[in-house]
Amino acid sequence: MLSTVKGMIQTLSSTFRGLRGPVTKLYPENPTVVQNRFMGFPGLTWDKNVDEPFCTGCMVCIRNCPTQCMTATMKDNPKFADESSKRRKIVDEFEINLNRCILCGICVNVCNFDAIVMTHEHEESGISRDGSRMNLSGLLEIGGRYQTQTGWQPSSKD
Amino acid sequence: MMQDNSENQTIDMMLNMGPQHPSTHGVFRMELRIDGEKIIDVKPHIGYLHRGSEKLSEGEQYHQVVTLFDRMDYLANFNNELVYCMAVERLLDIEPSKRTEYIRVILCELNRIASHLLYVGTIGLDAGAMTPALFSFIGRDRIQTLFESISGARMMHNYFKIGGLKEEVPTDFVSMVKGIMPEIRQDIDQAEKLLTFNEIFLSRTKDIGVITADQAIDYGLTGPCLRGSGVNYDVRKSEPYSVYSDFEFDVPVGLDGDCWDRHWVRIKEMDESLKIVEQAINNLPDGDVESSLGRRLIRPSAGEVYVKAENPRGEIGVYIVSDGTDKPYRLKVRPPSFCNLSAIEPLLQDSWIADSVVILGSLDIVLGEVDR
Amino acid sequence: MIGRMLSYQLLCSDLDTGATVRFMSDYFQDAVSTLISLLTLFSFLAVMVLSLVWLERKALGRLQLRLGPTRTGPFGLLQPIADAVKLVLKEDIVPNDAERVIFWVAPIIVVISAFMLWVTIPFTPGIVVENLENMGLFYIGAVGVIGILGLVLAGWGSANKYGVIGGLRAAAQLISYEIPLIMVLISVAIVTQTFNLVDIVNLQSPVPFVLVLPLGFVLFFVAGLAEVGRTPFDIYFAESEIVGGPFVEYSGAHWAVFFLSEYINTFAIATLTVLLFLGGWSGPFLPSIVWLLIKIYAVILLIFWIRGTLPRLRIDQLMAFAWKVMVPLSFYLVVCCSVYVFYEMPWWALTVMSLFGLLAVGVIIYRYITAPARKVAEVRERLRSLQMTQEE
Numbered sequence: 001m002l003s004t005v006k007g008m009i010q011t012l013s014s015t016f017r018g019l020r021g022p023v024t025k026l027y028p029e030n031p032t033v034v035q036n037r038f039m040g041f042p043g044l045t046w047d048k049n050v051d052e053p054f055c056t057g058c059m060v061c062i063r064n065c066p067t068q069c070m071t072a073t074m075k076d077n078p079k080f081a082d083e084s085s086k087r088r089k090i091v092d093e094f095e096i097n098l099n100r101c102i103l104c105g106i107c108v109n110v111c112n113f114d115a116i117v118m119t120h121e122h123e124e125s126g127i128s129r130d131g132s133r134m135n136l137s138g139l140l141e142i143g144g145r146y147q148t149q150t151g152w153q154p155s156s157k158d
Numbered sequence: 159m160m161q162d163n164s165e166n167q168t169i170d171m172m173l174n175m176g177p178q179h180p181s182t183h184g185v186f187r188m189e190l191r192i193d194g195e196k197i198i199d200v201k202p203h204i205g206y207l208h209r210g211s212e213k214l215s216e217g218e219q220y221h222q223v224v225t226l227f228d229r230m231d232y233l234a235n236f237n238n239e240l241v242y243c244m245a246v247e248r249l250l251d252i253e254p255s256k257r258t259e260y261i262r263v264i265l266c267e268l269n270r271i272a273s274h275l276l277y278v279g280t281i282g283l284d285a286g287a288m289t290p291a292l293f294s295f296i297g298r299d300r301i302q303t304l305f306e307s308i309s310g311a312r313m314m315h316n317y318f319k320i321g322g323l324k325e326e327v328p329t330d331f332v333s334m335v336k337g338i339m340p341e342i343r344q345d346i347d348q349a350e351k352l353l354t355f356n357e358i359f360l361s362r363t364k365d366i367g368v369i370t371a372d373q374a375i376d377y378g379l380t381g382p383c384l385r386g387s388g389v390n391y392d393v394r395k396s397e398p399y400s401v402y403s404d405f406e407f408d409v410p411v412g413l414d415g416d417c418w419d420r421h422w423v424r425i426k427e428m429d430e431s432l433k434i435v436e437q438a439i440n441n442l443p444d445g446d447v448e449s450s451l452g453r454r455l456i457r458p459s460a461g462e463v464y465v466k467a468e469n470p471r472g473e474i475g476v477y478i479v480s481d482g483t484d485k486p487y488r489l490k491v492r493p494p495s496f497c498n499l500s501a502i503e504p505l506l507q508d509s510w511i512a513d514s515v516v517i518l519g520s521l522d523i524v525l526g527e528v529d530r
Numbered sequence: 531m532i533g534r535m536l537s538y539q540l541l542c543s544d545l546d547t548g549a550t551v552r553f554m555s556d557y558f559q560d561a562v563s564t565l566i567s568l569l570t571l572f573s574f575l576a577v578m579v580l581s582l583v584w585l586e587r588k589a590l591g592r593l594q595l596r597l598g599p600t601r602t603g604p605f606g607l608l609q610p611i612a613d614a615v616k617l618v619l620k621e622d623i624v625p626n627d628a629e630r631v632i633f634w635v636a637p638i639i640v641v642i643s644a645f646m647l648w649v650t651i652p653f654t655p656g657i658v659v660e661n662l663e664n665m666g667l668f669y670i671g672a673v674g675v676i677g678i679l680g681l682v683l684a685g686w687g688s689a690n691k692y693g694v695i696g697g698l699r700a701a702a703q704l705i706s707y708e709i710p711l712i713m714v715l716i717s718v719a720i721v722t723q724t725f726n727l728v729d730i731v732n733l734q735s736p737v738p739f740v741l742v743l744p745l746g747f748v749l750f751f752v753a754g755l756a757e758v759g760r761t762p763f764d765i766y767f768a769e770s771e772i773v774g775g776p777f778v779e780y781s782g783a784h785w786a787v788f789f790l791s792e793y794i795n796t797f798a799i800a801t802l803t804v805l806l807f808l809g810g811w812s813g814p815f816l817p818s819i820v821w822l823l824i825k826i827y828a829v830i831l832l833i834f835w836i837r838g839t840l841p842r843l844r845i846d847q848l849m850a851f852a853w854k855v856m857v858p859l860s861f862y863l864v865v866c867c868s869v870y871v872f873y874e875m876p877w878w879a880l881t882v883m884s885l886f887g888l889l890a891v892g893v894i895i896y897r898y899i900t901a902p903a904r905k906v907a908e909v910r911e912r913l914r915s916l917q918m919t920q921e922e
Contacts, residue, residue, distance in 0.1 A: 003355040004840065010351060011289060011593050011839045018592035023296055026600060035303065037328070039310035066222040104225045104316040109324065110453070118310060173691050181770040195695070195845055284770050286761065286842025292594040358762055358841045511695070512771050512844045 036150070039105050039118035041098050043143030044136070045152065050085045052077070053140060054154065055115035057091035061107035069100035070107070091115075094139055098124055098132035114154040119146035170198055173511070177206045181284050181515040184525030188502070190514065197514060200506040202499065207529040215489040220246055220456040221320060223486065228314040230491065231527040233276055236262070236269040236305075237469045239318040244399060245465040245476040246320045249458040250451070257445035258322050259401040264335060264438045265308070265317070267431040271342060272301040273470035274424045274431075277522045278349045281421060284519035285362050290352045297345025300338050307334065320456055321449030335439050343432060350425050363417035367505045367517035370415055377501040380494050381472025382423040383521055387415030393468040400467075405437045417520035424522070457484050471495050471522055491530060495523040564660070571648055579793040583610035585827070586834050593838040617789070620782035625689050628779065632687030637780070637787040640680030644791035646673045647798050654811050654818045655728050666727040667719050670802070671712045674757070677791065678704045681766065681776045684788070688779035696775020699845055700759075700766035706852035707756035707763075713860030714750045717743065717867040718806050721880070731810030738809035743867075745884040745891065747807040749860055751829075754799035756852070758792065761837040765845050800829040855894050862887050 025032075034040070045054045057074030075092040079085035107116050121142045126132055134142075146152060176187035185206035191199040211230055215223045227238040240262055247254065254262075275298045279291030302312040308327055309317035317324050328334070353359045369379070374387040384391055392409040394402040410426030412419025460482040466475040472494025481487040498521050505517050584599070584607060591598025599606030624633060650666045652658035662669050678701055685697020718739065722730050740747045756763040767775035777788050804810060804825040811818035813825075843851070866883040869875075 004357055007352045007356055007839045008835065010348070011835060014289075014293075014348075014595060015589070015593045015835075015838075018595045022592065022597050023595040024597050026597065035307035035310075037308070037310040038306060064219070064222070066218055066225050102225060102314065103311060104228075104314065105310060105324070106222065106225070106316070171691060173695075180773060195699075282841065286764065286768060286770060287840060289594050289838050292596065296595065352839065353841070356841065358843060361847060362841060362844060510844055510846065512765075512768065512842075515770050 034120050034122070038120050038122075039103050040120045040122040041101060041103070041118075041124055041134075041142065042096060042107055042116050042139070043119040043121065043141075043146055044091075044094060044139040045115055045117055045143045045147060045154070046140055047154075050079060050087075052079060052085060052087070053091055053115065053136075054113045055091040055094065056087055056089045056113060057094070058089075058112070060110050060112060061116055064106050064110045066104060066106065067100045067102055069098075069102075070094070070096045091136065094136045096134045096139060098134055117143060117146055117152060119143060120149065121145070168193075175514070176203075182518065183280065183523055186499075186518075186523065186525055186528070188506075188514070188518075190506075190511070192511060195510050195512075197506050197509050197511060200503055200514075202502050204496075204499070204525075205529050207525045209530065211530045212489050212491060215486055217485065219484050220458070220486065223489070224318065224320075225314070225316050228316060229526060230493070230530060231469060231471065231474075231495070231524050232313060233273040233524055234269050234470045235313055235315055236265045236318070237467065238474065239315065240266050240400070241465060241467040241469070241474050241476050243318045243320050244467065245463050245478050246456065246458065248465055249461060249463045249478060249480055250320070250456065252321050252450055254321050254449070255445045255447060256401070256443045258447045260438050260442050261323060261327055261331075261447065262318060263400055263402065263405075264435050264442075265305070267434045267438075268301050268304065268335075270431045270470045271346070271428050272298045274428050275301075275346065275349060277424055277470075277519075278346075278353065280522075281363075281516070281519040282353055284515045285353070285359055287352065287356075287359070290349050293345070293352070294349035297342050297349060300341060300345065304334060304338055319449050321451050323447040326447050332439055332442060335435065339432060339436065346425075346428050354421065354425060360418060362513075362516055363421060363520065365414070365416050366513050367417045367509065367520060368415050369501055369505060373504065374415060374501070377504075378497040379472070379501055380497065381469065382420050382427065383472065383498045383501070385409065386412035386420035386423045388413050393466055393473050397466070399465070401438075402434075404441075405434045407431075407433050417516055420520045420522075455484050457482065466492070469494050471524065471527070472498055493527040493530060495521075495525075495527040496530075499523050499528055567660075568649075572645070575645070575648060575794055575797070576790075578797050579790055580610040580614070582793045582797060582830065583613065585830070586837075589831060589834045590838050593835070614786065617786035618783050622782035622784055623779075625779050627689035629687040629689070632683050633779075634784075636680045636684035636687055636776075637784045637791075638680075639683065640677050641787045641791040641794070643673060643676035643680065644794040644798070646676075648794070650727065651798065651801055651805070652728050652731070653822055655732075658728075661726065661728055663726045665725050667715045667725045667730075671715050674711075675704075675708055677795070684780070685776035688776070690779050692772045692774070692778045693776050696766050696772050696778065699772075700776060702845070703756060703759075703763065703765055703848060703852075706849055707753045707856065710749050710852070710856040710860035711753040711757060713857075713864055714743075714746045714753070715806075717746055717860075717863045720864065720867040720871055723871070727805055731805055731812065734809045735812055738807060740807040740809075742880050743807070743863070743884050744881065745859065745887040746863055747803070748888060748891070749856060749863065750806065751803055753856060754803060755833065755836070756848070758795040758799050760796065760833055762840040762843050763848060764842055765848055768842055770842075796830065796833065797826070800826045800833065803829050855891060859887055859891050862890075 046052075047054050055072075057072045059072055062068075062070050062072055072094045073092045074089045077085055077087045077090035079090075080088050103118065105118050108118055119142050124132055170191045170193050173190040173192050174187070175190055176182035177185035182188065187203040187206065189201040189203065190197050191201075209229075211226045215226055218226065224239055224242060227242045228235045231238050275294040279294035282288070282290035282294075305315060306312045308331065309315035309324070369377075369383075369387055371387045371389050374384050374389060379387070380391070388411055390409055390411050393399065394407075395409055407430045410423050410430065412423050458480045460480055462477070462479045464475060464477045466473050468474075473492070474494050475492035477488075477490040477492070478486050479488040502518065502521070505521075506514050509517065587609065588598040588606065599609035602608040602612045624630060647670060649660055650658070650662045650669050652661055681700040681704070682697040685693040685695070685700070718730065719725055721739070721742070722733050724730060724733075759766055767777055772778070777785060780788060801822075804822065808825050808829075810825075811822040813821035816824075863884065866880060866887065870880045870883070
């Protein structure tokens with residue numbers, strides 16, 4: 001009996017707390033701020049110095065992906081010919097099926113060129129079945145947004 | 159007394175509970191044979207969430223298998239990652255650094271609290287009280303936000319690497335953990351105070367679903383379900399792994415082995431986990447968390463290994479056979495939920511329909527782990 | 531139909547056609563005015579139910595540190611209307627094996643019984659459809675039971691085992707708790723010497739009956755909670771056990787009807803508690819109808835508060851509570867009231883007797899319900915002694 005009464009008092013006090021300020025927030029108005037390290041969908045980064053993607057299409061991430069959600073092809077880098085870039089090869093096509101991606105971050109860990117990052121994008125709902133297949137331009141777009149938002153810099157491991 | 163008059167006989171009713179039932183904790187199915195409100199017999203059916211994690215592991219490289227372990231017991235991801243990483247480390251015969259071990263223990267114990275908090279919510283829902291569930295999620299959310307700021311994900315972290323961690327923890331890790339500790343303590347209080355000693359909850363759980371110590375050992379129960387029956391067995395104490403031997407903590411033990419004892423053991427365990435976190439965060443050693451393997455492909459020599467650890471749900475065991483390639487030849491998991499669930503048949507016999515959900519809730523199964 | 535038959539009989543038996551016509555016109559006048567007042571009552575109840583739905587969702591939300599409905603209108607005020615529209619527009623699914631007629635009739639029985647209760651409940655001395663002067667309480671006790679039939683039929687007709695279990699649970703629970711409820715009504719009637727609800731309220735003007743019959747108030751409130759299936763007595767549609775019980779196969783408008791009747795019943799129990807024990811519409815300064823609504827909403831908030839706090843009882847514990855605690859105490863209350871009336875004692879004597887009963891119920895509930903708690907204490911004691919021996 002006593003414990004029940006205690007429980008009633010506790011819920012009463014929580015009601016007053018709830019009236020002052022509930023824990024939950026309205027969603028689209030107050031989106032949850034993601035933490036710095038948040039791993040959203042993967043995106044490709046853009047090398048601003050030479051104005052091309054970091055990615056060379058070396059397929060390391062593709063071989064290490066546990067769900068085989070990406071494909072890529074590489075081509076000869078035209079900028080390597082006129083010596084404005086050090087990259088011999090450059091990515092030609094890159095596609096990630098975000099429906100298959102499990103956001104594990106392995107691709108980021110294994111990449112030797114800092115070409116792929118886990119961006120903060122997480123609201124990628126679409127209305128078509130293949131709506132979440134991201135091609136190169138889409139990946140570069142979300143990667144670029146991540147770069148400007150967080151001031152991402154390539155690490156100096158080379 | 160019993161007349162063998164076929165006209166007067168009644169037939170028992172088959173009641174199909176699950177897989178789409180709100181209180182079977184996922185897609186578990188029970189075929190109950192009931193006589194009025196009493197359960198005569200129960201036939202559990204599992205496998206609705208079978209994803210073939212063990213078989214899939216055979217096709218993944220060692221560092222990719224961690225992602226599968228994240229998804230097995232999806233309420234205690236860090237604990238699962240830890241046991242797998244320990245198994246491969248033993249296979250490779252390497253030791254992670256002291257700092258790595260401490261951080262792993264801190265995260266695992268926080269994850270244990272998060273898992274038990276969710277349990278408090280679900281047992282409340284099973285018993286018909288809906289407020290504890292919403293209160294307990296406040297604390298769980300706090301812990302998950304901390305995890306997000308450390309590993310980048312709220313549930314599927316993939317943060318423990320074989321031989322180390324994916325990356326160094328953020329610089330304000332210590333202050334963050336110290337900051338949320340008192341808040342978590344409050345949240346635990348708030349969530350469990352509505353239930354633990356509430357008279358109606360007591361009458362719903364005390365002396366319900368009793369399993370004796372001998373029976374519990376026979377059925378292979380582990381974790382809070384075993385300790386609720388009064389058996390003082392905790393892998394962290396009996397065979398300390400990682401750095402658990404460095405910490406002072408008690409193992410709470412129940413007496414009767416009923417639903418309430420299992421509940422009480424979990425509540426007390428949260429306090430002990432907080433104690434461990436406090437000790438670990440105060441003595442956090444400096445050092446490197448990078449794996450000594452670097453980025454090399456993991457290729458253990460041929461052999462086999464069995465490693466066990468204490469998950470929030472009980473003792474998890476991982477058995478790996480390596481044939482010297484970069485993928486495990488065979489991987490077998492001894493899931494605590496599955497073994498705990500095996501006791502459902504004697505537990506449910508001669509109980510009420512209403513008790514069946516409470517008993518199932520007190521076993522605290524995770525179907526992702528039962529079916530793998 | 532009945533009217534036509536009646537008039538035909540009258541025509542046959544009595545050749546005085548003028549009298550018949552007069553009778554007919556009176557009859558129709560009466561019927562029209564009753565119809566109008568019934569429609570008013572129905573729309574009033576609909577508004578009340580909508581407000582209750584909103585209040586429950588919002589109050590429970592704040593109790594659980596949530597926001598509650600926010601999207602529909604200011605403070606989510608239009609949420610119940612959105613709910614209603616959604617429910618009406620939804621497909622009304624009838625299971626293949628269902629007994630169609632029973633399946634369709636059951637919600638109607640439930641809602642009509644819930645609605646019929648309101649015919650005689652007065653809001654103020656003036657505002658009432660038909661104040662049954664000599665049998666108001668009797669009528670309430672009689673009509674309130676019909677709803678059980680609807681629930682059992684709903685459970686049986688939907689060809690679902692959860693439904694059957696729920697229906698039978700409903701029958702057991704509601705019939706058991708009907709007895710203390712009616713016994714309390716009887717004891718109030720004994721004290722006031724009337725079945726007229728308006729008189730009962732008027733008699734409470736110096737001292738509300740909650741002070742005279744505290745035991746009666748507690749019994750009525752608890753039995754009322756069980757009657758409308760509110761936590762901790764929401765056994766017959768327990769979501770975590772039998773997934774909605776009798777309502778499990780219902781959807782769309784039919785489910786909405788059940789929902790409506792549930793809230794009408796909640797509102798009725800709260801209103802009756804106020805009328806019988808909390809002084810009804812009497813109160814200073816404000817108009818009487820406002821006082822009544824304030825008191826009703828206070829009782830309803832109490833019901834929601836209990837719902838937000840307590841777990842659910844089990845069916846055997848529920849039945850034991852009804853037959854071992856509630857029924858004997860309600861009989862005790864009746865005896866107390868009879869003694870009080872027979873010997874013409876002062877009103878506080880009844881309070882004392884009633885309080886004594888309340889004390890008894892407190893002790894019984896305490897002993898009964900804390901048996902596990904005492905066991906826990908014992909267990910802790912044993913644990914402590916174990917630890918002591920270990921340390922030694």
